[in-house]
Amino acid sequence: MADDGMLLNFSIPDSGILNKPSFKGGNWKQRQTAKKAAAHWHTKATERLTGVKAPKAPPATVSQCIRPKRLRVSGGDHKNSEDDGAAAAFRPHSDASVVKHPAAKQDTSKGGKQIISSLFSFNPTSITQAQPTKATEEDAPVEPSNAPLTSELDTFTSLGISPTLATHLLKKMELKAPTAIQKAAVAQLIKDDSDAFIQAETGSGKTLAYLLPIVQRLMELSANMKKRKVDESVSRDSGLFAIILAPTRELSKQIANVLDNLLRCAHWLVATTVIGGEKKKSEKARLRKGINILVATPGRLADHLEHTKALDVSNVRWLVLDEGDRLMELGFEDEIQKIVSNLNLRMRAHKDEAARIPGLPAKRTTVLCSATMKLDVERLGEISLKDAVHIRADPADRMEDETEKDQGFFAPAQLKQSFAVVAPKLRLVSLISFLKRAFARKGSVMKAIVFISCADSVDFHFDILTSNLEEEVVSKEDTKEEKDEEVDGKKPKKKPVVQADPTKIAVTHAESPSLSPHTHKVTTYRLHGSLPQSLRTSTLAQFTKNNEPAVLLATDVASRGLDLPNVDLVVEFDPAFAREDHLHRIGRTARAGRDGRACIFLMPGCEEGYVDILKSDRKDGETGIHLGRQDADEILKKGLVTSGVLKDKTEYMEKATDLQLAVERWALASPARLESARRAYQSHVRAYATHIAAERGYFDIKQLHLGHLAKAFALRERPSGMKVPGLRTGAGRENKRPAKIRGAATGANKGAVATKAALDDTKVDDTEDAAKMRKAVRAREKFMRHAGMADEFNLG
Numbered sequence: 009m010a011d012d013g014m015l016l017n018f019s020i021p022d023s024g025i026l027n028k029p030s031f032k033g034g035n036w037k038q039r040q041t042a043k044k045a046a047a048h049w050h051t052k053a054t055e056r057l058t059g060v061k062a063p064k065a066p067p068a069t070v071s072q073c074i075r076p077k078r079l080r081v082s083g084g085d086h087k088n089s090e091d092d093g094a095a096a097a098f099r100p101h102s103d104a105s106v107v108k109h110p111a112a113k114q115d116t117s118k119g120g121k122q123i124i125s126s127l128f129s130f131n132p133t134s135i136t137q138a139q140p141t142k143a144t145e146e147d148a149p150v151e152p153s154n155a156p157l158t159s160e161l162d163t164f165t166s167l168g169i170s171p172t173l174a175t176h177l178l179k180k181m182e183l184k185a186p187t188a189i190q191k192a193a194v195a196q197l198i199k200d201d202s203d204a205f206i207q208a209e210t211g212s213g214k215t216l217a218y219l220l221p222i223v224q225r226l227m228e229l230s231a232n233m234k235k236r237k238v239d240e241s242v243s244r245d246s247g248l249f250a251i252i253l254a255p256t257r258e259l260s261k262q263i264a265n266v267l268d269n270l271l272r273c274a275h276w277l278v279a280t281t282v283i284g285g286e287k288k289k290s291e292k293a294r295l296r297k298g299i300n301i302l303v304a305t306p307g308r309l310a311d312h313l314e315h316t317k318a319l320d321v322s323n324v325r326w327l328v329l330d331e332g333d334r335l336m337e338l339g340f341e342d343e344i345q346k347i348v349s350n351l352n353l354r355m356r357a358h359k360d361e362a363a364r365i366p367g368l369p370a371k372r373t374t375v376l377c378s379a380t381m382k383l384d385v386e387r388l389g390e391i392s393l394k395d396a397v398h399i400r401a402d403p404a405d406r407m408e409d410e411t412e413k414d415q416g417f418f419a420p421a422q423l424k425q426s427f428a429v430v431a432p433k434l435r436l437v438s439l440i441s442f443l444k445r446a447f448a449r450k451g452s453v454m455k456a457i458v459f460i461s462c463a464d465s466v467d468f469h470f471d472i473l474t475s476n477l478e479e480e481v482v483s484k485e486d487t488k489e490e491k492d493e494e495v496d497g498k499k500p501k502k503k504p505v506v507q508a509d510p511t512k513i514a515v516t517h518a519e520s521p522s523l524s525p526h527t528h529k530v531t532t533y534r535l536h537g538s539l540p541q542s543l544r545t546s547t548l549a550q551f552t553k554n555n556e557p558a559v560l561l562a563t564d565v566a567s568r569g570l571d572l573p574n575v576d577l578v579v580e581f582d583p584a585f586a587r588e589d590h591l592h593r594i595g596r597t598a599r600a601g602r603d604g605r606a607c608i609f610l611m612p613g614c615e616e617g618y619v620d621i622l623k624s625d626r627k628d629g630e631t632g633i634h635l636g637r638q639d640a641d642e643i644l645k646k647g648l649v650t651s652g653v654l655k656d657k658t659e660y661m662e663k664a665t666d667l668q669l670a671v672e673r674w675a676l677a678s679p680a681r682l683e684s685a686r687r688a689y690q691s692h693v694r695a696y697a698t699h700i701a702a703e704r705g706y707f708d709i710k711q712l713h714l715g716h717l718a719k720a721f722a723l724r725e726r727p728s729g730m731k732v733p734g735l736r737t738g739a740g741r742e743n744k745r746p747a748k749i750r751g752a753a754t755g756a757n758k759g760a761v762a763t764k765a766a767l768d769d770t771k772v773d774d775t776e777d778a779a780k781m782r783k784a785v786r787a788r789e790k791f792m793r794h795a796g797m798a799d800e801f802n803l804g
């Protein structure tokens with residue numbers, strides 16, 4: 009971010025950067041002519057440098073130039089000073105109210121102009137009509153699609169799980185019955201050594217679907233050894249039998265936790281993780297002590313296979329590739345290829361030795377888990393699987409053709425989805441209102457996740473939500489009062505100190521005054537890939553442990569596989585870059601048969617077409633049953649008019665405007681805050697350009713109203729004044745990528761070019777070659793996008 013951040017701050021002083029020469033010698037007339045010529049040259053040169061045309065006549069005030077009706081804002085107050093300002097400002101769809109703010113002086117010197125426009129004027133109107141939702145549709149009970157099975161016949165023991173393990177599942181892990189995917193996978197993997205491809209929706213219990221058969225088989229192995237008295241039983245020295253690969257450290261840790269819980273009933277089996285983030289020396293020491301099951305990230309495992317002699321993989325009989333599509337997207341193909349070849353080689357070399365463990369299968373079973381069955385997963389299958397059995401929750405589900413393959417991933421049936429149509433200017437106030445409303449009653453929503461496209465934007469929204477915006481306003485007014493009091497000879501009261509800088513990165517959670525009602529407090533958390541690993545881990549742990557209402561602002565780092573308990577609501581404040589990511593995000597709620605709600609914010613216009621994607625989320629094709637719609641006005645009324653009764657029609661507009669002004673004042677309070685808002689805005693715009701080509705029709709950057717959007721980042725400048733440079737993938741991230749990705753990151757610039765080329769591709773002739781080129785550019789762009797995003801994930 010550093011490079012672009014500097015560009016953002018780049019400003020030309022009013023006086024210009026070119027020194028005017030002094031003129032000596034010649035007669036008066038000659039000196040005047042020379043001065044005029046130099047002045048002309050100076051103006052032109054400054055225009056070229058700044059890109060701003062010099063005004064012909066002395067400039068009128070901004071207000072004179074733009075609109076007759078305006079609201080004058082002074083200091084922390086926003087009282088109108090001309091005509092019926094308040095009414096004009098809050099009048100819906102009236103002329104824009106534009107003023108020159110006193111603070112604009114300071115900023116104009118930096119090359120930008122400050123504009124305070126009304127929130128409710130010139131907003132784009134929705135292109136679709138709100139359909140009234142029938143109460144019956146809303147309340148109609150829906151059979152959960154990922155819940156544990158309810159038939160008495162469907163028990164863990166009926167699948168071949170031993171009574172010891174089944175009792176442990178029931179008594180210690182409170183799991184009574186298997187889910188549909190567990191039923192299918194456990195039955196298959198216990199009886200058969202064929203490779204398998206497990207595909208099931210989010211929150212359906214895939215982790216236990218592959219862990220249970222492995223633990224069961226190892227417990228059987230141990231029992232067999234005891235019976236035959238070959239050895240006492242399986243112990244940590246007996247060998248490494250299973251490896252589970254996951255794309256990120258967070259996921260690996262989560263899998264390791266579930267495994268640890270399972271192994272409490274088979275304490276002689278030992279599991280560990282090698283996922284990086286700690287010294288390799290300590291990982292080596294653990295491997296040397298001996299282990300039976302290993303959870304690893306591919307990079308770290310490949311490294312140990314090469315350099316750690318103590319890691320003997322000749323007995324590995326189960327290899328699981330979890331989140332297969334993500335493993336491929338993050339570019340782990342080479343590592344996985346290496347790992348598979350290494351396992352094959354060592355297994356063949358030590359075939360006879362393995363015979364000393366009776367009951368150890370002759371061949372290795374490889375299990376690939378993925379939500380989708382796309383081309384890259386097929387490729388992973390080619391690398392790792394042989395004659396694999398396809399395991400799905402519902403055996404009746406068949407994927408007939410290519411098109412269906414892409415569509416074979418659905419949201420849980422019980423998940424209630426809605427969309428909010430919100431104009432760009434209203435986005436920030438609408439988000440705050442939406443969350444305020446969600447947390448208004450204790451217990452209605454305990455935990456929510458808000459997905460935001462990039463790390464900078466997460467930081468900015470975290471600061472806004474954890475600031476006391478009301479205090480911000482009060483303290484400014486108080487400063488004035490304090491001065492008055494001093495003049496009267498009275499001692500000023502002690503006022504609360506307002507923090508004027510963005511929150512330190514080490515702070516990842518804080519109370520949210522603007523979301524907390526009087527009855528209880530709401531805590532806001534943040535999570536993104538630019539946070540150090542230890543902080544990410546502790547933040548997730550704290551969010552998980554918190555039994556009070558809490559909201560997590562996160563990038564897609566929290567979208568895959570994470571199992572955070574009691575998440576009732578997912579808000580996609582920025583839509584996902586691809587449908588799959590959207591399904592993973594909303595899948596953080598409505599897990600294992602529980603209820604859940606998800607809402608996506610869309611802007612009026614082409615984004616509304618995304619509703620078609622939301623409709624395709626349902627497997628049964630019963631579109632629209634749970635697809636509620638809300639408009640910004642409704643969100644603001646419900647969230648901001650807490651009495652529930654509107655005094656007049658514009659009351660909510662007044663409150664929204666107050667809120668917006670408070671947020672803008674917050675940003676103006678310090679250069680660091682303003683910088684953070686600008687950075688967030690800039691990264692957001694860049695991230696917007698990285699939607700996959702197939703969905704770019706819905707998220708067309710050319711349709712994005714940059715000026716209106718700036719308001720949602722508390723900015724009063726026009727974007728042109730901010731000098732937003734060219735698009736770049738992987739926006740908002742510091743250049744702290746792992747070495748493997750750093751190479752690719754050089755290509756992130758190429759990715760930017762690719763993105764730009766792809767955006768401009770409407771200009772390309774529609775010949776076959778042009779089509780091929782576009783395809784190649786998009787494929788590369790996709791890769792680079794993921795490379796740029798790689799630091800969102802902690803790669804081992």
Ligand SMILES: Nc1ncnc2c1ncn2[C@@H]1O[C@H](COP(=O)(O)OP(=O)(O)OP(=O)(O)O)[C@@H](O)[C@H]1O
Pocket residue numbers: 156182183184185186187190208209210211212213214215216379568569570571595599600
């Ligand atoms: N048989 C079961 N009964 C009740 N709850 C279960 C059962 N199996 C798993 N769960 C719970 O369901 C939740 C989701 O499990 P898991 O994380 O394995 O889902 P997943 O299918 O891997 O989801 P994702 O695709 O999002 O990664 C976990 O909290 C887990 O404890």
